[in-house]
Amino acid sequence: xxxxxxxxxIGTGAVANDAHFPSWRKIPGISIIAVCDVNxxxxxxxxxxxxxxxxxxxINELLKAEKPDIVDICTPPNTHLSIIEKAFETGCHVxxxxxxAMNLEETCKIEDLxxxxxxxxxKFNISYSMLYHPQMLALLRKLVRKDAGEILNxxxxxxxxxxxxxxxxxxxxxxxxxxxxxxxxxxxxIYMLYKICGNLQLKDVYIAKRGPYNWxxxxxxxxxxxxxxxxxxxxxxxxxPGLEYPLITIDGMKRHIMLNGHxxxxxxxxPTRGYGIFSRGTDSLIQMSKIAGSLIQNTxxxxxxxxxxxxxxxxxxxxxxxxxxxxxxxNTEDAFAINRIFLSVLERIS
Ligand SMILES: NC(=O)c1ccc[n+]([C@@H]2O[C@H](COP(=O)([O-])OP(=O)(O)OC[C@H]3O[C@@H](n4cnc5c(N)ncnc54)[C@H](O)[C@@H]3O)[C@@H](O)[C@H]2O)c1
Numbered sequence: 001x002x003x004x005x006x007x008x009x010i011g012t013g014a015v016a017n018d019a020h021f022p023s024w025r026k027i028p029g030i031s032i033i034a035v036c037d038v039n040x041x042x043x044x045x046x047x048x049x050x051x052x053x054x055x056x057x058x059i060n061e062l063l064k065a066e067k068p069d070i071v072d073i074c075t076p077p078n079t080h081l082s083i084i085e086k087a088f089e090t091g092c093h094v095x096x097x098x099x100x101a102m103n104l105e106e107t108c109k110i111e112d113l114x115x116x117x118x119x120x121x122x123k124f125n126i127s128y129s130m131l132y133h134p135q136m137l138a139l140l141r142k143l144v145r146k147d148a149g150e151i152l153n154x155x156x157x158x159x160x161x162x163x164x165x166x167x168x169x170x171x172x173x174x175x176x177x178x179x180x181x182x183x184x185x186x187x188x189x190i191y192m193l194y195k196i197c198g199n200l201q202l203k204d205v206y207i208a209k210r211g212p213y214n215w216x217x218x219x220x221x222x223x224x225x226x227x228x229x230x231x232x233x234x235x236x237x238x239x240x241p242g243l244e245y246p247l248i249t250i251d252g253m254k255r256h257i258m259l260n261g262h263x264x265x266x267x268x269x270x271p272t273r274g275y276g277i278f279s280r281g282t283d284s285l286i287q288m289s290k291i292a293g294s295l296i297q298n299t300x301x302x303x304x305x306x307x308x309x310x311x312x313x314x315x316x317x318x319x320x321x322x323x324x325x326x327x328x329x330x331n332t333e334d335a336f337a338i339n340r341i342f343l344s345v346l347e348r349i350s
Contacts, residue, residue: 005030005319008068008092010059010083011075012037012046015097019129020074021050023312027319034066059083063090070322073097076173077184081106084124088113093123093322095315099187100126100339102178107343111336123322126335128191130246132313134301135266136192139248139259140329143196147268148252151230154196156189157247159240162211162219167238170215178350182221182236186345189223189234189246191338195330196250198228200341205348210239223345265294 007024009016012035024032034054037043047055056062063071063086071087073080073096080096087094101107114124130136142148166172167181174184194200208220219238224231230251248259255270267290272279301307308316320326330338 003029005069005093005322006033006066007031007070007072008034008036008062008066009052009072009074010036010062011073011079011097012039012042013074016074017046017049019309019311020072021046023309023315024072025050026308026312027315029323030070030315030319033068034062036062059086063087063092068092070095070319077102077177081110084110085113088117088122088124091119091122093318095125095127095318097127098129098191099184099342100335102183102343102346104340104343107336107339114332114336123318124332125318125321125328125330126339127311127314128187128330128335128338129310129314130188130192130261131195131310131329132317133261133264133310134308134313135259135264135298136261136310137313137329138266139250139257140195142257142268143250147255148250148257149254151197151250151252153231153249153251154193154227154229154233155249156192156234157244158185158189158234158236159242159244159247160236160238161242162239164238164243167211167213167216167219170213175215179346180217180350181238182218182349183346186221186223186234186236187338187342189236190342190345191330192246192248193225193227193232193234194334194338194341196248197225197230197232199337200225200227200232202341202344202348205345207349218349221349225341264298265291267291267294 007030009020032052035043035047035052036056036059038057040057043055071092071094073083077099080101084094101110166174174181177183203224203226206222207218209218211219221236224233244262246261250257255268258267269287271283317328321328
């Protein structure tokens with residue numbers, strides 16, 4: 001396929017303005033032709049800010065008038081099904097923000113719409129954005145090369161501060177979701193674990209409330225899974241001194257790999273076998289030099305403008321998938337499977 005692909009963005013709130021528009025603008029071969037938001041002022045302001053020619057409050061009107069090739073959905077999860085249905089009906093490729101759906105009924109309906117849609121050439125994917133961060137893609141390449149050896153254990157920690165905007169705002173829509181703020185966010189560690197460990201079977205869920213807000217039921221969560229490759233688990237906290245998100249540790253039979261998604265450090269270590277001061281000192285020096293190496297690499301990539309943010313990388317691959325049928329790190333079937341695992345956790349926390 002050649003030519004310019006026309007993109008319409010539905011929902012002009014935080015994620016659209018902070019991540020989607022800046023990223024779409026860097027993708028060659030696309031043009032954002034229209035936006036839609038039920039909030040007229042938000043739609044108009046966003047169109048003006050990003051110099052997008054048309055804004056709508058009704059998606060039906062947008063689809064009829066603009067005939068986009070791609071519909072990019074940036075609205076809260078309870079609206080995804082109806083927007084996806086309309087976009088498929090008009091034959092668009094669709095990319096949707098996570099979480100796809102918060103219950104099994106809607107997930108099944110979306111899967112059916114995808115499987116039995118009229119035009120089977122049309123693509124669909126979910127913006128599991130953290131998988132597309134350059135350092136995450138580098139980590140996944142290490143796993144394909146088996147740099148860590150056989151995987152024994154994977155842990156992901158997602159640490160948020162207690163004054164985090166969405167959590168601290170009692171009127172935010174996330175508090176109306178099953179699982180509240182946790183329900184809005186825990187798909188992130190789940191899709192990362194799925195990509196690293198393969199299919200996941202839920203084992204244990206530990207949940208607690210430690211923070212001050214009376215509109216929040218739970219703000220601490222620890223989950224463990226059986227997986228195709230090693231033990232897998234994640235921990236989410238909304239009572240941390242700062243944002244550190246995600247911290248990934250992979251313990252392998254050959255090496256350990258650690259990714260700090262907040263400061264972008266990707267470090268591979270292989271401890272020496274000794275217990276003496278010299279061995280421990282050597283291990284520390286090696287670890288420090290790896291962190292310094294990762295810092296230098298990140299700095300060079302940023303200064304030479306080679307750094308791509310995760311949504312940019314995701315959109316680039318999605319467009320490439322449309323044009324050239326190349327693979328995405330998560331194919332559509334896996335994206336649905338991940339949502340089902342997410343629902344199994346959600347059931348235990350809501
Ligand atoms: N991938 C990520 O890292 C990431 C980050 C933040 C949010 N998200 C996800 O993105 C989605 C949007 O989150 P947000 O933080 O931007 O929310 P938001 O509340 O800031 O923005 C949502 C916008 O959608 C509009 N809207 C609601 N229903 C609509 C409808 N039926 N048609 C058109 N517009 C409608 C609202 O008026 C609002 O302007 C959620 O699913 C959220 O979980 C993903």
